[in-house]
Amino acid sequence: MKAHVDTTSLPDPARAHGGLVFLSTWSTGTPERQRAAVEAIAAAWGSRPWPHEGLLSYTVYAGADGSTLAHRSHWRDEAAYQDFFAHGRDERNAEIDEAVPGIERLGLRKTRLRDGVARAAGDDRVAGAIVITEGEDADPQTAPGLISRHFHVTTDGERVISYAEWESAEGLPAAGTYRLARALEPR
Incomplete structure (x- = not known):
């Protein structure tokens, strides 16, 4: 099974029930290195079979700050991730690091979907920006331009x-604001 690379479809955040969503951030340093890292990720993933049947989707977002990348991977369970970590992660990362040396991996948050405000039935708006932040806003249902918001709790229960x-992205701060760079799913 190969990885299907898509540059237009965001994952359905409400689909995460019953699985784990891992969110990680990388710093590349410059817009040029950010673009190069996205291309290296697409090459590393697109040239190999899908890495694990327990990985349901993998999405990369380019930060509005011109330096960061956010990664969202949806896993069936922790055992599937651990198997991938032991038998496939390092080869992909080595290829990416060879293409763009010095990427700084800033952290990984293992989460479970808690709740949220889903996209309304029939709402066909296309998300032009994704905002990933720690914490909760007081009233996520009333913001103009908001399509959906989902809250994930880290598996240790420490963070939301x-x-x-x-x-x-108009009017949103650059920090924590992303646009879709690549979405990958098994095919």
């Missing part, structure tokens, strides 16, 4: 991560 889809 907000994953929100917005119509555009």
